[in-house]
Amino acid sequence: MMTVDAVIAGGGPGGLSAARVLAARGASVVVLESNAEIGSPTRTTGGTFIQDAVELGIPPHLYHPVRGGRMHSANRSVSRSYDPPFACILNVRGVFQFLAERAIDAGAQMRMSTTATDVLEENGKIVGVRVKDVRGVDYDILARLTFDATGYRATLSKRAGLHDGFERFGVGAEYDMYAPHYDESETVGIVGSAFAPAGYAWTAPYGNHRVRVGVGIIHGDSKENPRDYLDKFVERAGDFKINLRGAQPVEYHHGLIPSDGMAKKFVMDGMLALGDAAGQPSALLGEGIRWAIRSGILAGEVAADALAANDVSEAFLARYERQWRKTYGKNLRIAALINKRIAAWDDAQWDEGIELLDQLSARQFGQALASNFVSSWTLWALAANPKLLRKSLGLARAMLTPSP
Ligand SMILES: Cc1cc2nc3c(=O)[nH]c(=O)nc-3n(C[C@H](O)[C@H](O)[C@H](O)COP(=O)(O)OP(=O)(O)OC[C@H]3O[C@@H](n4cnc5c(N)ncnc54)[C@H](O)[C@@H]3O)c2cc1C
Structure with missing residues (x-):
């Protein structure tokens, strides 16, 4: 006692x-x-945002800034770069x-x-x-x-x-790899049925040639096992100009994150x-x-x-x-509503989604990834993109409809 x-x-x-x-x-x-x-x-990749790391007193030697981000769907891609860098990967x-x-x-x-x-x-x-x-x-x-x-x-x-x-959980399977030729200035996300149905695959470098390479799938929306997609993603990484030549895993991670809101x-x-x-x-x-x-x-x-x-x-x-x-x-x-919507998207919808994301400026893209939606950038982005506005109105209607 x-x-x-x-x-x-x-x-x-x-x-x-x-x-x-x-x-x-x-x-x-x-x-x-x-x-x-x-x-x-x-059990976690450790992707976060430099401003938060600074505000929360995390010393700079414990995170690796990334200057660029790319996202690929089956037939489309979007990339943005940041100087100074905006996101980082933690030494978890x-x-x-x-x-x-x-x-x-x-x-x-x-x-x-x-x-x-x-x-x-x-x-x-x-x-x-x-x-x-x-x-x-x-x-x-x-x-x-x-x-x-x-x-x-x-x-x-x-x-x-x-x-x-x-x-409803995001279920992740991830290698922490020693990857001597990976470009450590960028992180990459892949969406679509080939590599991550109802989720996404990612690469996240955290310095000294170490890169976390993973697949996450929402259980509740899909029964697929991310482990079944991880090796395929590693094998096919070159299709997305991700250089894993000579790379091998040093750790294997598996984890869950609640995704109900x-x-x-x-x-x-x-x-x-x-x-x-x-x-x-x-x-x-x-x-x-x-x-x-x-x-x-x-x-x-x-x-x-x-x-x-x-x-x-x-x-x-x-x-x-x-x-x-x-x-x-x-x-x-x-964030939870968008996740629920996009987890059900097929490849064609993802292509359209990536096209919409490509309408955003680097700053707007970064704010969206950081789940910072209630902010003036959103209004500017919506005003400039009628298609984005239409999609957002659908989302707003879903938010205002009381759940049964
Ligand atoms: C695959 C994957 C990738 C992720 N990637 C990212 C990312 O890139 N960026 C990001 O910000 N977040 C990411 N997350 C989410 C992030 O890891 C969590 O949101 C975060 O760690 C939550 O912190 P927490 O302290 O609430 O819980 P946790 O970090 O889960 O800590 C809970 C602790 O409690 C301990 N514990 C559990 N039960 C008991 C018990 N009964 N008694 C005593 N101890 C107990 C556990 O061992 C654990 O150490 C990811 C999650 C997963 C699964």
């Missing part, structure tokens, strides 16, 4: 960010991570361990190879977790606040009845969910690291206020949920 102010299940970017904020505000915090290592095994293990070090510096305790198996409940309020440690020993951690940062599984949210978990609820008495466990990644590209860090910071701040006020009720914690939805809700809802 152990008693703390806050227990955080999950040592991913979300949980570690919340831990740092809470510990810095003087709370006693313990992070539980079921894996033996933070950031390993890697390096960044996650850096976030852990920052949390430890602030005073957080870490428990590795330790799994939160259930929540502890008292009169409808969550008061901690049941844990299985590395030796298989079960014990309880009593906490004034419990965080579900367990990622796509949302284990504690489901156990507590906070929300029901997710039904945001969970219905993020908080209840004594408990908060954040990051993937709250459905907070952008479903557009299946991109959630910066979102998880931001939600960890926001949830951590509100939780620290709740501890100081001695009020861990749902009503108090709802400040986190309100603020999140107000700041990011519209963009994330649009």
